[in-house]
Amino acid sequence: MLILLTVVSVLYYKKTTDIIHSKISDLAEKNISQTVGLFELLLQGYDSITKSLNSNYEMLRLIHDRDTSKDEAVNIINERTITNIMGAAYYSRDDIFGIHIITNAGKNYNYERGFDSVINADYASTAWYHKLQDSSGEMVWLGLSKGSIINRFQQDSVFVFGRKLYDLTDHRLIGVLVIETNPQPILAALSNVRISPNSQVYIVDKEDHMIASTAGEKDSPPSFGGLPRPQNNEIVVDDRTEQLIVSAKAKMSDWTVFGLTPKSDINSEVVKTREYLYLVILAVVFLSLVLASIISQNISSPLKLLIREMKQVEMGNFKGSVTVKSFEEINSLVSSFNRMVNRMDELIDRITLATVSEKNAELQALQSQVNPHFLYNTLDMIYWMLDERENDRLGKVILALSHMFRYSSDWQEASKTTLRQELDQMRHYMTIIESRLEGRVSTVLDVAPECLDVVLPKMTLQPIIENAVKYGLEPLDRPGVLRVYTEISEHELRIVIEDNGVGIEESALQNMQEQLIKDASDIDGAMASLQTPQTTSASGQTRRGIGITNVHRRIVLMFGDIYGLRIHSKQGEGTTVVIAMPLPRKGE
Numbered sequence: 104m105l106i107l108l109t110v111v112s113v114l115y116y117k118k119t120t121d122i123i124h125s126k127i128s129d130l131a132e133k134n135i136s137q138t139v140g141l142f143e144l145l146l147q148g149y150d151s152i153t154k155s156l157n158s159n160y161e162m163l164r165l166i167h168d169r170d171t172s173k174d175e176a177v178n179i180i181n182e183r184t185i186t187n188i189m190g191a192a193y194y195s196r197d198d199i200f201g202i203h204i205i206t207n208a209g210k211n212y213n214y215e216r217g218f219d220s221v222i223n224a225d226y227a228s229t230a231w232y233h234k235l236q237d238s239s240g241e242m243v244w245l246g247l248s249k250g251s252i253i254n255r256f257q258q259d260s261v262f263v264f265g266r267k268l269y270d271l272t273d274h275r276l277i278g279v280l281v282i283e284t285n286p287q288p289i290l291a292a293l294s295n296v297r298i299s300p301n302s303q304v305y306i307v308d309k310e311d312h313m314i315a316s317t318a319g320e321k322d323s324p325p326s327f328g329g330l331p332r333p334q335n336n337e338i339v340v341d342d343r344t345e346q347l348i349v350s351a352k353a354k355m356s357d358w359t360v361f362g363l364t365p366k367s368d369i370n371s372e373v374v375k376t377r378e379y380l381y382l383v384i385l386a387v388v389f390l391s392l393v394l395a396s397i398i399s400q401n402i403s404s405p406l407k408l409l410i411r412e413m414k415q416v417e418m419g420n421f422k423g424s425v426t427v428k429s430f431e432e433i434n435s436l437v438s439s440f441n442r443m444v445n446r447m448d449e450l451i452d453r454i455t456l457a458t459v460s461e462k463n464a465e466l467q468a469l470q471s472q473v474n475p476h477f478l479y480n481t482l483d484m485i486y487w488m489l490d491e492r493e494n495d496r497l498g499k500v501i502l503a504l505s506h507m508f509r510y511s512s513d514w515q516e517a518s519k520t521t522l523r524q525e526l527d528q529m530r531h532y533m534t535i536i537e538s539r540l541e542g543r544v545s546t547v548l549d550v551a552p553e554c555l556d557v558v559l560p561k562m563t564l565q566p567i568i569e570n571a572v573k574y575g576l577e578p579l580d581r582p583g584v585l586r587v588y589t590e591i592s593e594h595e596l597r598i599v600i601e602d603n604g605v606g607i608e609e610s611a612l613q614n615m616q617e618q619l620i621k622d623a624s625d626i627d628g629a630m631a632s633l634q635t636p637q638t639t640s641a642s643g644q645t646r647r648g649i650g651i652t653n654v655h656r657r658i659v660l661m662f663g664d665i666y667g668l669r670i671h672s673k674q675g676e677g678t679t680v681v682i683a684m685p686l687p688r689k690g691e
Contacts, residue, residue, distance in 0.1 A: 108387055112380050120373050124342075127298060127369050131349045132338050134296050135362055138304075139351045141292040146355045150242050152192055152199070153266050153280055162188045163270055166277055170208040182212065189214040198285040200261050203253050204268065205232075206278035215254065215283070222253055231263070235279045240267050244356045246306075246314035247286050262286040262315075286315070293317050296349070296360065299368035305361045314358060325363065332359055342366075405433045409440060421448040462660060500538050503531040507565075519661075522598070523555040525564045529587070532565055536572050544576050549588035550598075557596060559684060560657040566650025567600050567668075567680050575604025575678050591686060595666075598682040606674040615670055619655050622667075651680075658684065 156162065165181045172178055189202045193214045201215030211222055226232050231245050231252050244264045251257030265281035293304040294317060306314040311327045318324065333339045333352050341348040347369060349362045405427035412425045424441045427433065510528050526548070533546050568585065576583030583604055590597040607615070655668040662685050672678035 104391060105388070108384055112384060116377060116380060119376050123373055123376070124369065127364075128340055128342065128347070131296070131298050131347060131362060131364065132340055134298065135349045135351045135360055136338055138292050138296050139353050139360055141295070142289070142353045142358070142360070143355055145288055145292070146242075146244070146353070148196070149264055149282065149284065150355070152196065152282060153242060153264070156189070156192055156202075156204075156280055157266065157268055158271065159188060160271060163268070163277060166204070166206055166210075166212075166268075167270065170206055170210060185212050186214055196284075198288060199282060200259070200285060201251065201254065201257065201283045203281040203283075204278055205281070207276060208278075213254070215257070223255055226253065231265075231281075232279070235265055235267060235281070238267060240269060242266050242356075244308075244314070244358070245281075246308075246312075247289070248283075251283055253281060253283075257283075260286050262289055289315055290317065293360075296362040297364075298362075299364050299371075301368050302362060302364040304363075307359050307361065309357050309359075327359075327361070330361055405437065409437055412444075413440070416444060416447075421451060500535050503534040507531050519558050520561040521555065522550070522557045522559060525559065525561075526550065526555075526587075528562075529564050529568055532568060533585075540577065542582075543579070544572060544583045544585060547584060547586045547588075549586070551589045551591065554589045554591070554596060554598075557684070557687060559682075560654070560661055563654050563658070563682060564598070564600070566654055567682075570650055571600060571602045571604065571678065571680070575602045575606070578605050579603075594686055596684045596686045598684070599679060600682070601677065601679045603677040606676055606678055607670075607672040608674060612670065612672050615651065618652060619668055619670070622652060622656050622659065654682075658682065 162185055165185050169178050169181045169185070172181070185204075189204070189212060193199050193202055201213065203215075204212040205226065213222070223229070229252065234245065235243050242264060243266055245252070246263065248261050248263050250259065251261055252263055261283040262285070263281065263283050265279055268277040268280050269275065270277055289306075293306070293315065296302070296304040297317065303316065303318045305316040305318070305324060305327070307327045308314055313324055313327075316324065330348060331339045331341050331350060333350050336352070336354070339348070339350045345366050347364045347366060350359055352359050405425075408427060409425050412423055415423055421444055424444065425437045427437050507528060510524070510531075533544075536544055537546075564587070568587075571585060572583075576585065583602060586599070586601040588599050588601075590599060651668060651670070658667045666683045666685060669681040669683060670678070671681070
């Protein structure tokens with residue numbers, strides 16, 4: 104295997120080296136061809152801008168009028184019109200930095216970024232001005248400049264070109280037009296010629312003057328006279344020296360584009376290929392050595408999979424199963440494990456179902472404690488009414504009691520009811536209370552209609568209202584008011600029962616609140632935890648919280664421990680009990 108691998112690697116290395124050199128030469132040739140094409144399009148666009156301005160008869164006429172007219176008002180209007188025409192050309196392309204016109208009469212017109220042009224007064228002695236003056240009307244490409252050649256305030260690099268302006272009527276010379284543009288399109292096109300990080304690209308005119316380059320300021324340019332130059336539209340590729348040289352000519356500007364790439368960069372690709380081959384050889388040798396281990400691992404992998412699934416079972420996940428195809432003994436072991444896990448999952452489901460049933464039984468047991476509680480209190484009130492011989496109201500009280508007894512005895516719907524039915528039950532109870540207290544207690548009901556069909560545990564409101572009347576309102580020496588209303592938040596419905604009674608002592612209130620919290624956190628405890636503490640009202644009467652705790656535990660069992668009762672009270676001002684329940688979603 105090693106001998107065969109060595110022979111194949113040597114042949115592959117030689118062939119790859121030849122292909123890389125050929126591909127890089129083709130790539131360099133295509134890149135420089137595309138770059139020259141981009142230059143031609145870019146320069147044609149710039150040439151069109153200058154021709155459009157040179158052929159604008161209105162602008163040329165206004166320039167001539169301003170050079171000859173002495174009317175200042177007319178000259179100002181003409182100058183503004185000329186500037187507007189230049190502005191239209193300026194905004195026709197987004198890479199133009201400035202347009203400048205210098206007439207033979209010494210006047211200048213400028214349209215550029217910032218409008219802060221300061222013309223160099225010695226422009227007539229500059230090389231670029233002489234170069235424009237020596238031309239015969241064709242486009243003059245002045246190349247890249249580190250700053251504006253006209254505006255001393257413009258320090259950004261620009262690409263400059265221009266031409267003479269002639270009167271189209273009599274071919275009389277009017278002045279020169281200079282345009283400065285963003286050099287990035289040209290530099291970006293030059294970067295396309297680079298095929299390695301150390302490649303350098305130059306644009307040279309026919310006098311071997313460098314127009315633009317990708318080289319840094321510290322890099323010295325080569326002697327362009329000794330480099331091969333193309334003729335007409337051909338592309339020259341020369342790899343006889345230590346550099347790969349490609350060159351092409353741009354017809355429109357008579358420029359030559361040179362791309363120089365060190366041979367060391369090209370050979371670096373070959374070196375990378377050789378290093379890759381070394382890695383491949385080492386990898387193949389390594390794979391050969393571990394081949395026996397792989398075969399052995401094929402036997403042990405089913406066992407590893409089984410162990411991993413057993414760890415999942417240890418963490419409590421009984422839903423997985425192992426599927427392998429191996430020797431008969433391993434398959435039998437895996438099948439036994441799968442059957443065991445499935446059996447455990449079934450047993451857990453049965454235990455869960457039994458726990459839910461136990462919860463329901465506890466819920467109904469808690470519910471059943473409420474019935475005798477309110478019946479005993481009601482019979483006690485009937486006794487006092489008979490004792491006081493108030494027989495004229497006894498029929499109404501007995502009727503209300505009949506409705507209450509029928510409601511509390513109907514368990515066909517288990518322990519659930521609606522807020523509408525609970526409010527009906529409350530009205531019957533208040534009928535008995537108002538008859539007994541002879542107008543000392545009044546009820547205010549303000550429940551949102553959309554909440555009437557909300558499901559809640561049966562006998563939720565009555566125990567709370569009973570406590571409010573008996574321990575809060577009955578001891579009052581003033582008329583008592585019992586308010587029942589609803590509040591709706593984003594995800595919670597709150598049924599508020601509020602009285603203006605004597606309130607609860609602070610210590611007793613704290614004990615009640617702690618008991619509610621304990622019940623919520625220990626709802627799975629034994630039924631003995633239903634034993635609730637006795638509290639004392641502000642009037643000194645013993646106040647049993649069996650109804651409050653019962654209601655709270657039933658709400659927690661039905662909806663969860665984040666819901667239940669919340670009690671707030673202040674002595675002398677009254678008590679507020681909030682029943683917090685989840686708000687049913689729309690349509691539920």
